[in-house]
Amino acid sequence: MKASHRAPAIALLPAGLITFVCFYLFIAWTFAISLTGSQLLPSWDFVGLLQYQRLFASARWWTALGNMVVYGALFITGCLTLGYLLAILIDRGVRAEGLYRTVFMLPLSMSFIVTGIIWQWMLNPGLGIQQAVRGLGWEEFAFNWLVRADRSIYTVALAGIWQQSGLCMALFLAGLRGVDPNIWKAARIDGIPTWRVYAAIITPMLRPVFFTASILLFSLVVKSFDLVVALTGGGPGFSSDLPARFVMEHILNRQELGLGAAGACMMLATIIAVVGPYLYAEIRQKKGA
Amino acid sequence: MKDMVKSCCAAAGLAVVSWLPFGGNAAKATELEVMHWLTSGGESASLGVVRRAYQDQGGGWRDAPVPGGSAARAAAVNRILGGNPPPVFLFSLGTQLTELSAHGLVTPVPGAGPEWDRVLPPLLARSAKYDGQYRGAPLNIHGENWMFYNASLLQQAGLAVPRTWAEFLDAATRLKAMGIIPIALGGQPWQERLLFNAVVLGVGGRDFYRQIYEERDPAALASATMLEAFRVFAALRPFVDEGSPGRRWNQATAMLIRGDAAFQFMGDWAKGDIKAAGLEPGVEIGCALAPAPEPAYIMVVDAFAFTQPLDEATAQAQARFVSVMMDKDVQAGLNQAKGSIPVRTDIPDDGFDTCAKQAMVLIRDPATTLASTGMGLPGGMAGALDDAISHFWNDPRMTPEQGRDLLRRSILAFR
Numbered sequence: 001m002k003a004s005h006r007a008p009a010i011a012l013l014p015a016g017l018i019t020f021v022c023f024y025l026f027i028a029w030t031f032a033i034s035l036t037g038s039q040l041l042p043s044w045d046f047v048g049l050l051q052y053q054r055l056f057a058s059a060r061w062w063t064a065l066g067n068m069v070v071y072g073a074l075f076i077t078g079c080l081t082l083g084y085l086l087a088i089l090i091d092r093g094v095r096a097e098g099l100y101r102t103v104f105m106l107p108l109s110m111s112f113i114v115t116g117i118i119w120q121w122m123l124n125p126g127l128g129i130q131q132a133v134r135g136l137g138w139e140e141f142a143f144n145w146l147v148r149a150d151r152s153i154y155t156v157a158l159a160g161i162w163q164q165s166g167l168c169m170a171l172f173l174a175g176l177r178g179v180d181p182n183i184w185k186a187a188r189i190d191g192i193p194t195w196r197v198y199a200a201i202i203t204p205m206l207r208p209v210f211f212t213a214s215i216l217l218f219s220l221v222v223k224s225f226d227l228v229v230a231l232t233g234g235g236p237g238f239s240s241d242l243p244a245r246f247v248m249e250h251i252l253n254r255q256e257l258g259l260g261a262a263g264a265c266m267m268l269a270t271i272i273a274v275v276g277p278y279l280y281a282e283i284r285q286k287k288g289a
Numbered sequence: 290m291k292d293m294v295k296s297c298c299a300a301a302g303l304a305v306v307s308w309l310p311f312g313g314n315a316a317k318a319t320e321l322e323v324m325h326w327l328t329s330g331g332e333s334a335s336l337g338v339v340r341r342a343y344q345d346q347g348g349g350w351r352d353a354p355v356p357g358g359s360a361a362r363a364a365a366v367n368r369i370l371g372g373n374p375p376p377v378f379l380f381s382l383g384t385q386l387t388e389l390s391a392h393g394l395v396t397p398v399p400g401a402g403p404e405w406d407r408v409l410p411p412l413l414a415r416s417a418k419y420d421g422q423y424r425g426a427p428l429n430i431h432g433e434n435w436m437f438y439n440a441s442l443l444q445q446a447g448l449a450v451p452r453t454w455a456e457f458l459d460a461a462t463r464l465k466a467m468g469i470i471p472i473a474l475g476g477q478p479w480q481e482r483l484l485f486n487a488v489v490l491g492v493g494g495r496d497f498y499r500q501i502y503e504e505r506d507p508a509a510l511a512s513a514t515m516l517e518a519f520r521v522f523a524a525l526r527p528f529v530d531e532g533s534p535g536r537r538w539n540q541a542t543a544m545l546i547r548g549d550a551a552f553q554f555m556g557d558w559a560k561g562d563i564k565a566a567g568l569e570p571g572v573e574i575g576c577a578l579a580p581a582p583e584p585a586y587i588m589v590v591d592a593f594a595f596t597q598p599l600d601e602a603t604a605q606a607q608a609r610f611v612s613v614m615m616d617k618d619v620q621a622g623l624n625q626a627k628g629s630i631p632v633r634t635d636i637p638d639d640g641f642d643t644c645a646k647q648a649m650v651l652i653r654d655p656a657t658t659l660a661s662t663g664m665g666l667p668g669g670m671a672g673a674l675d676d677a678i679s680h681f682w683n684d685p686r687m688t689p690e691q692g693r694d695l696l697r698r699s700i701l702a703f704r
Contacts, residue, residue, distance in 0.1 A: 039667070059695060060680070125532065126532040235535065235679065252363065255668035
């Protein structure tokens with residue numbers, strides 16, 4: 001190896017080592033633990049796939065997984081749509097653009113815990129929106145999704161979209177500002193209506209931005225834990241539970257280390273299954289271009 | 290849920306601390322470090338009784354409170370694994386303590402002898418033992434199947450205290466018609482489980498409760514009695530207000546005190562809040578056991594556990610701690626402060642409130658004592674049980690048949 005190559009390699013070594021140990025080694029450890037009967041403490045009595053059998057027999061796990069799909073779909077499409085629309089509106093040249101940008105970005109500065117608590121107050125039937133509207137005279141008004149087992153996951157999506165669409169707006173706005181002004185001029189000369197320019201020209205051009213935003217949002221979906229904890233506590237019952245919360249609860253509170261580890265491995269498998277092909281396709285396309 | 294986040298942080302924080310070579314082990318040899326989670330008013334007063342008696346004997350005491358039961362237990366386990374074990378720490382009787390014992394991480398209770406076998410309720414003695422030796426020194430006995438009621442509301446409605454669940458449903462219907470919330474329920478899984486277990490006990494009786502939770506008998510789990518329990522449980526749904534989900538137990542107790550709600554099914558720790566509001570448990574806020582065909586007491590027990598002493602001084606301090614804690618006067622004093630009852634059955638009931646007096650008589654009969662599911666079941670199974678009950682309770686679309694099936698599957702998955 002040439003000397004000029006050695007220096008960067010040495011510089012990268014600690015970071016690489018840390019990544020390897022803290023990331024891949026611990027993933028391997030988690031997987032190994034998921035094959036054992038560990039409860040409160042790690043033990044190495046291998047029980048094969050028993051923990052996975054338990055996991056798949058658990059109604060709560062399937063609810064959590066189903067919730068992740070519902071929440072993920074609503075959250076990602078909601079954030080992308082709302083963020084893109086806001087970005088377009090701001091890009092059309094509103095007055096006090098800086099003010100709007102700040103307002104839409106502000107929720108992002110809060111942690112998910114704070115967002116969860118705020119929305120818990122707003123959605124609480126006895127305190128928030130429902131009570132306020134009833135106070136105005138609509139006695140029959142009902143907005144009690146937070147306490148309804150069949151609706152509670154939608155409130156999580158609502159709070160998540162409220163917080164994260166600002167991020168998408170910023171990404172899209174940066175993308176829109178990067179569009180060559182000549183394209184707009186050409187479109188105007190050809191007499192193409194504005195909405196068609198956005199639909200047929202600008203949106204396809206922003207494909208990499210959509211890609212980045214989706215990956216960011218997807219990672220938020222998979223690891224979402226704090227929002228649910230603060231907003232619904234996984235309830236009522238376990239109707240708004242998510243896999244991350246399932247895993248944390250079984251490891252920390254229920255002394256089922258093995259079962260929690262099995263859940264964590266299934267989460268990783270889910271991510272690989274969803275993101276893997278997407279990543280592969282995007283990267284291949286880039287190479288081809 | 291905030292507690293949970295806190296507990297994660299605490300666990301993580303303590304895990305880090307315990308890795309530091311000299312982390313926290315600066316205690317003088319004569320000082321006994323006591324880890325616990327008894328931080329609220331009545332709780333800390335009750336531990337204060339033990340502490341004063343211990344200090345009167347010339348012992349040094351270093352208090353190490355960690356707020357929140359699960360956080361404190363996680364912290365203790367972290368310290369043990371990190372090589373800086375707390376000499377004395379509060380724990381709960383049950384499978385967790387058994388696991389610590391099986392790994393040799395806790396020592397037998399110093400000074401526990403045949404006397405304990407004689408004075409402790411047999412169920413308690415059994416739960417505190419591992420391999421024939423006491424691994425937990427029980428501090429107090431709490432009861433889970435209490436029914437507190439606002440006496441003046443019941444009087445207004447012209448109702449007697451219901452003794453069966455059928456009577457209870459009638460009473461609840463009448464109260465609801467009067468615009469009173471019949472049941473003040475905190476919508477957290479463990480509170481919903483308390484209510485459910487009260488129903489199981491009331492519908493099936495003591496032996497059925499044991500078949501379900503001690504033997505985990507598949508036939509009993511699938512029985513018609515279980516179905517009936519779910520029917521009664523489902524029939525209670527309309528008698529709870531919409532604000533229930535997420536409510537804490539003491540907020541529910543406050544509803545009772547204010548006169549907004551008539552009944553609360555809760556453990557006897559609720560008496561602490563009733564007293565704090567200036568009321569006398571058993572008078573303005575009455576206490577009765579939840580409706581059941583035969584008397585039974587579902588017990589929850591806090592217990593201290595001990596790690597291998599590092600030197601002779603610590604060993605002596607541990608032994609002194611145990612003898613102080615089990616002293617009759619200390620037991621009486623600490624349990625009066627906490628609202629629980631003494632673990633010894635040979636203590637006179639002078640100075641206890643009427644609810645506690647009732648309980649002290651009950652636990653003398655081994656047939657009436659039952660273990661709480663938190664104490665009797667492994668962590669995973671107890672959690673799955675809470676999940677199933679809470680899921681059924683909160684989803685009115687679920688039929689009693691589906692509820693019974695979910696519960697059976699949840700318990701059997703962890704067998």
